[in-house]
Amino acid sequence: MAQDKLKIGVYELTGCAGDALLIVDCEEELVPIFTAADIEVFLMAKSDNRHGDLDLALVEGSVSTEKEKEELLDIRRRSKIVVAFGNCACVGGIQAAFLDKKNWEKNLKKVYGNHDFSHSQPVQSKPIDAFVKVDYYLPGCPVGKEQFLSTFNRLLRGNPPELYRFPVCIECKWQENDCLLNKDILCLGPLTLGGCGSVCPDHNIPCFGCWGPTEEANLTSEYRLLLNKGFDVAAIKNRMANYSGTRIAEFFETFRKEKR
Ligand code: SF4
Numbered sequence: 001m002a003q004d005k006l007k008i009g010v011y012e013l014t015g016c017a018g019d020a021l022l023i024v025d026c027e028e029e030l031v032p033i034f035t036a037a038d039i040e041v042f043l044m045a046k047s048d049n050r051h052g053d054l055d056l057a058l059v060e061g062s063v064s065t066e067k068e069k070e071e072l073l074d075i076r077r078r079s080k081i082v083v084a085f086g087n088c089a090c091v092g093g094i095q096a097a098f099l100d101k102k103n104w105e106k107n108l109k110k111v112y113g114n115h116d117f118s119h120s121q122p123v124q125s126k127p128i129d130a131f132v133k134v135d136y137y138l139p140g141c142p143v144g145k146e147q148f149l150s151t152f153n154r155l156l157r158g159n160p161p162e163l164y165r166f167p168v169c170i171e172c173k174w175q176e177n178d179c180l181l182n183k184d185i186l187c188l189g190p191l192t193l194g195g196c197g198s199v200c201p202d203h204n205i206p207c208f209g210c211w212g213p214t215e216e217a218n219l220t221s222e223y224r225l226l227l228n229k230g231f232d233v234a235a236i237k238n239r240m241a242n243y244s245g246t247r248i249a250e251f252f253e254t255f256r257k258e259k260r
């Protein structure tokens with residue numbers, strides 16, 4: 001007897017929709033993807049969306065409104081497995097780069113004045129695991145095609161994803177690149193999850209950290225190394241916080257408190 005297909009939903013919260021687009025961009029694999037599973041929800045790709053129980057939800061984007069918070073809680077309630085899909089969902093992305101609530105409120109006012117938000121109240125942007133349990137994290141800005149297809153395949157067969165755990169520096173070394181840090185260029189390769197194929201350092205461009213931080217990133221060590229190389233605190237902080245959201249912002253908060 002044929003096995004039931006998995007019911008899958010692709011959701012987009014606050015982000016650029018680059019991860020959902022990555023799926024649509026899998027041109028040759030798109031028909032097999034839609035044939036192998038029942039894609040119940042995918043606003044970017046289909047109009048007949050059914051918001052019922054799911055085996056798997058891929059959630060892109062961070063939570064930046066009350067409405068998104070409710071939507072995410074509802075997705076979690078209906079889904080057996082929730083995957084944080086892309087950097088914004090995993091760590092918050094650019095919109096969650098700084099934690100300071102006072103500054104967030106100040107900035108909101110600066111941009112929107114006393115605007116009355118009738119659709120949904122904005123909240124300080126956070127990664128999805130600030131609100132719900134996340135089963136797996138698929139990093140990237142956007143997620144890499146190879147890593148998405150491998151994860152999708154494994155989850156369809158009931159297996160957990162196998163993801164890169166090492167930093168960009170490993171891939172960079174495989175290419176035998178000269179290290180940009182040795183040329184006093186601010187490169188975030190040591191802190192950033194591999195999987196992109198070190199595409200930037202391969203072209204002499206420093207890594208900006210767009211795949212988010214590795215679990216074992218030694219932030220203190222990189223921070224001190226960059227300070228010793230003469231970079232100022234603001235430049236380091238801005239670069240490190242750029243794509244890595246709350247994770248890096250929390251580091252700087254702790255660091256600041258320790259220095260008091
Ligand atoms: S250039 Fe950047 S990514 Fe490559 S080894 Fe040096 S620090 Fe790591």
Ligand code: SF4
Binds near residue numbers: 196
């Ligand atoms: S910025 Fe870093 S993580 Fe992003 S693609 Fe370039 S090398 Fe890879």
